[in-house]
Amino acid sequence: MGAPHREPLYLRRSGTSLLIDFSTGEAAMLHFGADLGPALPDLSLLGDAVPHSALDVPVTLGLIPQASSGWRGRPGLRGHRNGQAFSARLRVVSVERSRGGRSAGEECSAAITQADPDAGVSVHTEIRINDGGLLQIRHRLDNDGAGPYSLDELAAVLPVGRAATEILDLTGRWCRESHPQRLPLHQGTWVRSGRHGRTGHDASLLLAAGTPGFGNRHGQVWAVHLGWSGNHESFVDATADGRTVMGASELLGAGEISVAANASYETPWLFAAYSAAGLDGISDAFYTWFRGRPHHPGVRSGKARPVVLNVWEAVYFDHRMPVLLDLAESAARLGVERYVLDDGWFRGRRNDQAGLGDWYVDEDLWPGGLAPLIAAVTGHGMEFGLWVEPEMVNEDSDLARAHPDWIAGPAPRPADGGAGGGPADRLPEPWRHQQVLDLVNPEAWQYIFDRLDALLSEYRISYLKWDQNRDLTEMGHAGRPSVHAQTRAVYRLLDELRLAHPDVEIESCSSGGARVDLGILERTDRIWASDCNDALERQTIQRWTGVVVPPELVGSHIGPTTSHTTARTHDLSFRAITAMFGHFGLEWDVRHLADSERTELAAAIALFKQYRPLLHSGRMVRADEPDPALRLHGVVSHDGGEALYALVSLATSFAELPGRVCLPGLLPDAAYWVEAVFPAADDRRAFLQAAPPAWLAGGVEATGRFLAESGLPMPVLNPEHGLLLAVRRVTAAEAAAPAATGGQPVRKS
Secondary structure (H helix, E strand, O other): OOOHHHOOEEEEEOOEEEEEEOOOOOOEEEEEEEOOOOOOOOHHHOOOOOOOOOOOOOOOOEOOOOHHHOOOOOOOEEEEEOOEOOOOOOEEEEEEEEEEOOOOOEEEEEEEEEEEOOOOEEEEEEEEEOOOOOEEEEEEEEEOOOOOEEEEEEOEEEEEOOOOOEEEEEEOOOOOOOEEEEEEOOOEEEEEEEOOOOOOOOOOOOEEEEOOOOOOOOOOEEEEEEOOOOOEEEEEEEOOOOOEEEEEEEOOOOOOEEEOOOOEEEOOOEEEEEEOOOHHHHHHHHHHHHHOOOOOOOOOOOOOOOOEEEOHHHHOOOOOHHHHHHHHHHHHHHOOOEEEEOOOOEOOOOOOOOOOOOOOEOOOOOOOOOHHHHHHHHHOOOEEEEEEOOOEEEOOOHHHHHOHHHEOOOOOOOOOOOOOOOHHHOOOOOEOOEEEEOOOOHHHHHHHHHHHHHHHHHOOOOEEEEOOOOOOOOOEEOOEEOHHHHHHHHHHHHHHHHHHOOOOEEEEOEOOEOOOOOOHHHOOOEEEOOOOOOHHHHHHHHHHHOOOOOHHHEEEEEOOOEOOOOOOEOOHHHHHHHHHOOEEEEOOOOOOOOHHHHHHHHHHHHHHHHHHHHHOOOEEEEOOOOOOOEEEEEEEOOOOOEEEEEEEEOOOOOOOOOOEEOOOOOOOOOEEEEEEEEOOOOOOOOEOOOOOOHHHHOOEEEEHHHHHHOOEEOOOEOOOEEEEEEEEEOOHHHHHHHHHOOOOOOOOO
C-alpha cells in the first residue's frame, strides 16, 4: 500500500458517491453522482487519452481546477502577490478520512490539504456527504508566504455526468421570485452573477444540470447551491475536451480580500446533490439535511410551527391600540398562535421615509411601551413577534444625524457627514429612502446588538421578523469593498443574539425573497419567500423555493381577498390551499369577516393544524402533470401511511375534462383511502361541472400502484382554484371489513 493520500477517496451515502484520485499527486475529481458500488477498478488504468495538438499528458480536473495541470476551463483559484505567483501548482500534502454512516466502513467525510510552497499558499478542503446524499464542500486558503496574498476567487466545483444536456436555474424580481428557466447545455460557460450585496430576488437558488427533459420525478439531475448571503457566482463550465463542471464561489469586489501572512480566507459551503429520479430526489437530499440539524425548528424547540398573523397587510402603519387589540382578539378566536407587530412601532416611524435606526419604542404612540399589547396577545394564548430592520438606516433618523460616519458607502465619511462636496459626501443612491448601516464598524455593530438585546430582554418577544429592504450597492467600509465583511458581521450579529436569547425565533425577510440561502437559514428559523401574497403567484414561488427549502421554513400566508400587490381576487379556499404547504399564517384584516368567511377560515386553520405534523416532516412529491393548466403536489409520510395532495388549476385547460390525475409517492402494493377534504364538493365557486366524479362525494379505495399509474378522474376546477385530497393507508382490519359489511369499506376519519 502507498501513503494514505495515494489511495483514492471514495465517499458513498444514500445512493450518491464522490470519487477523488491522488495517484498523480493532485486531487483529481473522477466522479460525482450515482453510487458506484462497493468495488472500484484499477484507477491507474483509467487515465484519459492524449489527443493531437494538446498537452503531452492527460489533463487533470482537480479539486481546485488549475492551469498548472493543463485545465483550460474556469480556474478554481485566482489570486496573486503583487502580480506574481499568479498560477499556483497545488499538490496533495495530506488526506484525513472519517468513517461512519449506516456502515462503519463507509467513508463519509474527509479533509484534503494541498500546497504550493513556491506560491506560498495552501488550500485545506473539507468534504462531507450527509445522510440523504447531500454533499458539502468548502475551502480555506492559508497564506504561508511573507507578504499579503490578493485573492480574486476561490471556487468549489464538481464534475457533472456526460448525460447532462440541459441547465435549469431560477430567476425573478420583487413579488415574482423563484421562477424557473431552462436552456440547452452547450460548450462554454453559463454564469449567474449576484451583485446585490444580498442573495437577490433574481438569485438562482439552485443551479441544476440534467438529462434531456428531466422533470419532477424522472431523469438524472446534478444540482448545486452556495450557502452565502452576499455577492456570489454560480456556473456550469462545459469545456472543449468534453468535460463539464458546475460550481459556485463568493463574488469578490476589486481588492476586497487581501489575505495577510499567516492568515486565512474561508469559502462558504457549496451544497450539491445528485438524483436519478428527477428534482424530487434533489429535494429529498436537501430536506433530509435540514431536518437532521439539531437546531432545526421543531427539533430545537420541540413544538409545532405556530399559525401566524402578521399585521402588515391588515393595518400597515396604523398602530392605534384599539385596532391592534381588536385584531389580536379576532385572530385568537380563529386559532392563530403567533401575533406579529410589523413596521411602525419605533420612534419617528409613520411611513417608510424616516426612523430606521432608532430602535426605541415610540413614546408618543406607545406611552406604556409595548407591554399592554404584549400582555393582551399572550393573554389570548398567542406568542408575540416584532418586526425589525437592523441593517438599514434612514437619513431622516436620530442615528444618522448623530453618526453619519456609520453609513456605508464608496468612501470614508467623517463624523460630521462631510460638508466639502468631495467623495466623502457621496452616498449610494437611496432605495426606499434608506441606506445601509456599516456593521463592519464595531461601534455601529455594538449599537444594534445592544438595542435588540435590550428589546428582547425587556419584553416577552418570541419572534423577530428580521427585514432587509435594499440592495447593498457601492457597499464599502473605510474606502474598500465590504460586502464580504458586512455579511460576516450580520451573521455574527444573528449568532450573538441567538446565543443571548436562544428561545427567540428569527425570520429572514428581505423585501420578500431577496435573502433565501442556506447561509442565512443556518441562523434563522424561516424565510419569507415573497412580499406577494397573491395565491396564483405564490403557487410558482413556493413550488420552486421548495426545491431546496422544506415547507416548515417557508412563510406562507393567506392574504386579503384582493391581493395588495397584484389586485387579483381569489376565493378563500384557493388562498388557504396555497398557504397550507408552508409555514402557514395570515396577513389580512380579519376583524370584520362575514360569518361564512370566518367559519371557512377557522376550518382551514383547523385543517392545517390537523395535517401540520405530516406537512412539516414528510417527503415532498410533485407530479409530472402533462396539462400545463394543472399542478399536483403533495407530502407523503416517510412510512407511506398518509399523504396530503393539492390539485391546483392555474388556468383554463385545453381539455374539456382534467381526466385521470396520478398521485405519486405512495407504497405500490398498499391499499389507500382517498377523499377530498377541502373545499366542499358542492362549492360552486371552485367547480364548473354538471356532475362530479362519483368518488368525490364519499371517497374511494385503491392501491398505491393504481393511484400512481392510472390515477383518479378529477372534478372540473375553475381556474385559480384548488382541491385538497387526503390519503391514508387502509389497515388490515379495514381491508377485511367489506366482506362482513356487504362490500362496503369501513371508513376511518
